[in-house]
Amino acid sequence: MADAATLKRRKSYRRGHRGEWLAAAALMAKGYRILARRYRTKLGEIDLIARRGDLVLIVEVKARPTLIEAMQAIVSESEHRIERAADLWLARQPDYGRLSVRFDMMAVLPWRWPVHVENIFQGRG
Secondary structure (H helix, E strand, O other): OOOHHHHHHHHHHHHHHHHHHHHHHHHHHOOOEEEEEEEEEOOEEEEEEEEEOOEEEEEEEEEOOOHHHHHHOOOHHHHHHHHHHHHHHHHOOOOHHHOEEEEEEEEEOOOOOOEEEEEEEOOOO
């Protein structure tokens, strides 16, 4: 029998997976192609990478009870982690020079379609 902490971790992992799936579906409905899910590097992880034309979205997915809580969940440490991982991903793209990058958030809220928040933070430029 698993202990309480293990069960909580499993539930959180499943909720995150479900949230990322819903966020990806919402982005695809807006015409974006999902290029990567849970893109992992030694510098950090990106929940979703999506593209429409030359615009690449680096998306952080947050499943929270309210939009405010989801937005507050992105702290400066996670911004830096996401930026470093995005830099690595971008460096590996053959058309890197013509891509525009934007850092967005998808808030997965109870009983609602995911909320797309554009430009949740600015990259280092």
